Amino acid sequence: MGIESKLATHDRYQIELKLGYTLDPSRRKNKYNVDLFMFIPRSLGMNQTSYTKDRFYEDIQGYIRFKTPAFTFEELNDPANSRSPLTRMKKFMEHPEEIKRIIAEMKLFACTVRVALRTDITSLRQDIKRQQTGDIELKLKKVCQGLKTSLSEFRSLHTILHNNKINDNLKNAFRHTDEYMGIAIDGLLNSFNNTITTSFMSPTQSGALSDIATPLIISEYEHRKEQGFAIYEKDGANEPFLYRKGVLKKIITSILFLKTHTHEATVVAKDFIFAISAGIAMIIATVVTLWAGHKYGATSLPFVLAIVIGYMAKDRIKDWLKLIFSKRMTRWFADYKVDIMDPANDAKIGVCKQAFSFISESKVPPKILEMRKHGTPHHFWIEEEIIKYEKDVILNPSAILKAHTRMRGVTDIIRFNMHRFLERMDEPYERRKALDPATREILDFKFARTYHIVLVLKLDEDIRKVRIYLNQNGILKIEEAI
Incomplete structure (x- = not known):
C-alpha cells in the first residue's frame, strides 16, 4: 500500500x-x-x-x-448507478422524513462534482502541457456538458423542495449546496480559462476553448446573482464572497471529515519511569545510610552527616534520572x-x-x-x-x-x-x-x-x-x- x-x-x-x-x-x-x-x-x-x-x-x-469518492460526470448522471449521490438523493426524496440521509447525499454530491471537474481540468492541463491538443475542444465540450447535466438534474429538485410540507432544514441545505457548487465551479473554470489564455496555443485555438468555457462561467454567475447568493464585483471588496466560500466549504465538506480524540501517549509510561527514578534514588540514599551506620556507628556524627547528605542527594539524583529518561523517551514512546x-x-x-x-x-x-x-x-x-x-x-x-x-x-x-x-x-x-x-x-x-x-x-x-x-x-x- x-x-x-x-x-x-x-x-x-x-x-x-x-x-x-x-x-x-x-x-x-x-x-x-x-x-x-x-x-x-x-x-x-x-x-x-x-x-x-x-x-x-x-x-x-x-x-x-x-x-472524496471518484465519479465521472457520466457515472454521477447515470440513473442506473446506485452508487451515485444524485441517484440516491432522488430516491430518498420520495421519503422526505429521511432528512439526514438526503442532506448527507447533497453534501457528498457537491464534493463529487467539484472533484470530477477538477480531475477533468487537470487532465486537460496535462494535454496542453504536452502540446497534445488535437481533440481538446471536444474534450472540453464533453466536460462542460456533463457538468451542466449534473447541475440541471440537481436543480430540478427545487420544485419538490418548494412543497410546504418539506422541512426548512432541507430547503436550506439545498441552497447551501447549490451556492457552494457555483463558487467551486467558478474558481475551477476561471482558473482553467487563465491557463488557456496564457498557453502556447494559437489565438484561434485558445479563443475556441475560451468560447466553450466562458458561457458556463457567466451563466453560473448569473444564477448565483438571481438566487441572492454571494457574487464578486470588479470594484468591490468582495468580502461576503470570500466569507461565504469559507463557511460553505466547511459545511459541505463536513460530510467527509472524521473526529479525532488526542491525548498524550506517554503519560502512563512517564509516570512509571519517574517512579523508577524515585526508586533508584531511594535505593542509593538507603545504601549510603546503611554503609555509614555500619562503618561509623548509628550514633556517630559521620552517620548523621551521611543521612543528611544522602537525602539531599536523593532528590537531585531523582531529577537527573528523570532528565536522562525524558530525553530518550521519544525513541521508545x-x-x-x-x-x-x-x-x-x-x-x-x-x-x-x-x-x-x-x-x-x-x-x-x-x-x-x-x-x-x-x-x-x-x-x-x-x-x-x-x-x-x-x-x-x-x-x-x-x-x-x-x-x-x-x-x-x-x-x-x-x-x-x-x-x-x-x-x-x-x-x-x-x-x-x-x-x-x-x-x-x-x-x-x-x-x-x-x-x-x-x-x-x-x-x-x-x-x-x-x-x-x-x-x-x-x-x-x-x-x-x-
Whole structure:
C-alpha cells in the first residue's frame, strides 16, 4: 500500500502536506508510516532549546477525512448507478422524513462534482502541457456538458423542495449546496480559462476553448446573482464572497471529515519511569545510610552527616534520572496518540501516533542522508539542525467499509506554520553598487536574500526530497529537489 503525497504552500507562512492512504480490505489492519526529516540552517537558531516539543505541536494543525469518492460526470448522471449521490438523493426524496440521509447525499454530491471537474481540468492541463491538443475542444465540450447535466438534474429538485410540507432544514441545505457548487465551479473554470489564455496555443485555438468555457462561467454567475447568493464585483471588496466560500466549504465538506480524540501517549509510561527514578534514588540514599551506620556507628556524627547528605542527594539524583529518561523517551514512546472516530456511528476506525525530536546527523538513516547530501561535495556541507517528525497510522478497513461502501481511502492533511523560522532572518533584499559590464557604469543593484530548508519525506518505502525557499516575509516557493 503506497501513500500518495502532495506538498504545497497554504499561505505565506504555512506549508500543507496532504497524504492519501488507500484502503486494502484484504488486510485486517492497514498500516502507514510517515517520516519527515527537516534540515534547517543553524543560522536560523532553531534547536532543541529554542524550539521545544510544545512549540512544534503548536505550529502543527491536522485534519483527517475520507477521500472524496471518484465519479465521472457520466457515472454521477447515470440513473442506473446506485452508487451515485444524485441517484440516491432522488430516491430518498420520495421519503422526505429521511432528512439526514438526503442532506448527507447533497453534501457528498457537491464534493463529487467539484472533484470530477477538477480531475477533468487537470487532465486537460496535462494535454496542453504536452502540446497534445488535437481533440481538446471536444474534450472540453464533453466536460462542460456533463457538468451542466449534473447541475440541471440537481436543480430540478427545487420544485419538490418548494412543497410546504418539506422541512426548512432541507430547503436550506439545498441552497447551501447549490451556492457552494457555483463558487467551486467558478474558481475551477476561471482558473482553467487563465491557463488557456496564457498557453502556447494559437489565438484561434485558445479563443475556441475560451468560447466553450466562458458561457458556463457567466451563466453560473448569473444564477448565483438571481438566487441572492454571494457574487464578486470588479470594484468591490468582495468580502461576503470570500466569507461565504469559507463557511460553505466547511459545511459541505463536513460530510467527509472524521473526529479525532488526542491525548498524550506517554503519560502512563512517564509516570512509571519517574517512579523508577524515585526508586533508584531511594535505593542509593538507603545504601549510603546503611554503609555509614555500619562503618561509623548509628550514633556517630559521620552517620548523621551521611543521612543528611544522602537525602539531599536523593532528590537531585531523582531529577537527573528523570532528565536522562525524558530525553530518550521519544525513541521508545510517541508524544501523542490520536484516536480516529467515524462521526456517523462513533466507532473507532483507526489510531495515529506522533513523535517529534531533534536528532544528530549520525542518527539520520543512510538513505535519507544520501538524499539530503546528493550532489554536494563533503567540504561544502553546511551545519544544520535536523528535526525528525514521525507519524504512524493504523486504519481498520472493515470498520470503515461496513458503514461507508463508497469510501476507498483516507486523506490526512498536515499544516505546518513556519513563522517562527523567520525571526532571525536578515532583510529580504540587499542593495549594492557595482560595475555594470555592459555599460561600464556604477549602478545600484538589488540582491534577493533567500534561505533554504530541505525536507526529506519517507512514506513507507518511498523517499522524496523537497526544497522550501523562504525570506523574512515568508514562504516564497516549494519545489522538488534532487
